[in-house]
Amino acid sequence: MPLDIVVGFFLLGAFAQFVRSDLRLPSGLYQSCTIFLLIAIGLKGGVSLSKYSAATLLPQSLAVLALGALLPLVAFPILRWVGKWSRVDAAATAAHYGSVSVATYAVAVALLQSQDIEYEAYFPLFVALLEVPAIIVGILLARQAMGDVGKCRVFHEVTCNQGVLLLLGGIVIGAWGGERTASVMPFFGTLFHGVLALFLMEMGRVAAARLPDVRGQSAFLLSLGILMPLIGGAAGAALGSLLELSPGGIFLLAVLGSSASYIAVPAAMSAALPQANASVSITLSLAITFPFNVLVAIPVYLALVQHWS
Template identity: 55%
Template sequence: MIDAVVAFFILGILAQLLGAKLSFPDGLYKTLSLFLMVAIGLKGGIALQQHIDPALLTMSLAVVAFGLLLPLVAYPLLRYFGQLDKINAGAIAAHYGSVSVATYAVAVALLEAANIAYEAYFPLFVVLLEMPAIVVGLVLAKGSLKVINRTFVKKELIANQSILIMVGSLIIGFVGGESVQKLTPFFVELFSGVLALFLLKMGLVAGEQLGTLKKNSIFLISFAILMPMLGGLAGTGLGVILGLSAGGLALMAVLGASASYIAVPAAMKESLPEANAGMSITASLGITFPFNVLLGVPFFIALGQYLGA
């Protein structure tokens, strides 16, 4: 059976392909994405209150290293097999080294619907994986460490909306103590409903991107499917090394398989305006996101259960 939350994503794609006029109020998409980021951050902060220990620091360092490695895998594929220039190869590599909050949210919803336990501190890893790939992608695109200056750190890492909201919400969840519980009826109990609306909108957007695929090379489509599988399998391997549960293995794989289409595009638009933004969005949102939601996430959940059994 198809999970009800995922079914809304399929509904959005079908509506777009059939030409149905489904319109969302202005700003609703940003509101829904903001809700998801706050909810994930708060849940992570609450979990950290109960699970923080020295071992978590070691795991966090391993996750950051994982985030640095992923764009280094993607870049040569884009540069030498796809024959892309340094600018676009670096920009797309940054997208595939970072994470998709929505893909992670889908994975969490499916795990909870199937009553599969996972480590409660995973939102911390989501936050940590937002940043490294942006840095590596820009260095690869420019061929120099000089792009990492004070202005870049302030605007793209510290003041980046997605990073700021998730880090801030995580800290609030951690230091808020019992007072955070009064927020849970809104940010926790309504999570699946808001995610369903968000995926409906994402289905509409993905349907629009599908129309541009015929304008792109076979390589871009192949890369947008192959890279998530490589990243997901690498994430599974990292999860095994870290001794994660079956649900944890699945989530680590999903983090490795997902591609950013919120935080990284904003950073690339500011710091790498000469890159072809349409190419990156088509790959990450038009191909990788639907692939992960419909096939990748269920596969990695099944793989996690098999290895974690």
Template identity: 55%
Template sequence: MTPMDPIILFFLLGLGAGLLRSELKLPAAVYDLISMLLLLSIGMKGGIELAKQPFSTLLPQMLAVMGMGMLMPLLAFPVLYYVGRFKRADAASIAAHYGSVSVATFAVAVAWFTSRNIEFEAHMPLLLAVLEIPAILVGILLARGISKDMRLGAVAHEVFLGKGIVLLIGGLLIGWIAGPENLAPIKPLFFDLFKGILALFLLEMGLITAAQFGSLRQYGLFLVAFGIGMPLCSSLIGTALGVWLGLSVGGTAMLATLAASASYIAVPAAMRISVPQANPTLSLAASLGVTFPFNVLVGIPVYYALAQWAHSLLGS
């Protein structure tokens, strides 16, 4: 029997405990702390590598990834609105979740790739941050159109100054400015303990995921089918873009993973402000109840195999 990655077992422990209605739960302060440590660690790792290459070489990739982030909710919306027959606000909100990205999925992918010595471009945390934003703006426009009561200031504050973006970009800047030598004193906390912190985070994510299963029973099989089908389709877009941008096999697989993930932190907060009539339970049931466990348990190896296949076709 092939041993399973322990961080996946932590997720399954949380999922099982939640489904069995155990009293197990991380204190809110602990969950907030490990979330902050993860975001800062991911950002600093990317910032260290970002200092090694000129920003001008990354700009085309950033613009291309932003375009992908705008495209995916536009593809998801008609499926949800016309096939799923969701209300316009709900369809737009769910679509925005699937155009954005999951930091937790990225963290799991980093651990999975690292444990298998699979190299990928070190500026992926920068692309992760870039992908958070475009889908939110597209989702708001799909739900409301352009109107005077959009509260653009509040939306911009939530999008650009939300905790996740501030910590991720802040970590990037710290790693970029300080460099590896100056970060050495804090390396044991932010780098050496990364996988242990991620394991605790996934334990809580398993508990949270279990809480969304009731919504899946209520809203039927469509959200399950969409929650699996959409990331598979999005991974094809991410793979094609990675190959087109000339990324390595690992980088292409990572971009496919980012494309396939769905937000459950930044987007819900922004939708709550701008599209309050949307039902957040529907979005979270799909993104957190279906897509996150699918990606963590099944998707990441599939996206890596897809990237290998795409590069083999080109002989690269």
């Protein structure tokens, strides 16, 4: 099962944390890497978006939105009745599992590119779309406990958070610019793998630093952090097959279904459900699900898709 070279940087960051090294990315550089990856993914998708008709993209987009709304409904009863969590904590955490991790998607794309495997170039549109429905479902699941939360503030966090804004902005600029984006692609294209490597090194350190937070509920959190990616990955792969995507597209949709947000959803939940325990949600998605996806799920998904295609 292949692992892309960038995964080695994730392991380096985790090792540095375990041995208590002072290795860490400056906060400004980490933020710059995040912005770079979001714009680079959006730009590439936008350039290709104009080549596809709305008749092709609309049904697929609606199906992907349905996937993003369904997964929190799977996670919520597990958290609520098996984990015995409060309604607010269960709803806020369930929302993480319908949304996506851009870093997980970037690792999957890097793996496909390293093996010259083609996929539908408009996938960044799906990444942007999947940021929204899970947040809405999470808020609806917790609506009885929300109290007087400003709806305008919540709407702003859902639609204008950094991840959605940069992804959609990159897509729009890429679709508008078309071939003119060639002037900036040497930067956003050639440097993609290098910036992703730096980003993953810091992610490895942060994930390892959060592992002690799972104590007390370690068995349940570990089980859920692995079970939900498997459920989401299977649902994504099944949907990709129904939509008759390419093997690379089926693989990417499985990865999107398998991933869990740790940027966009926490920002939206902090506005909509400030009483929710954000620490355990982020720990679950970042310290358990993200490493599982990067180290295990992504290569397994690709091997399975290649075997059955």
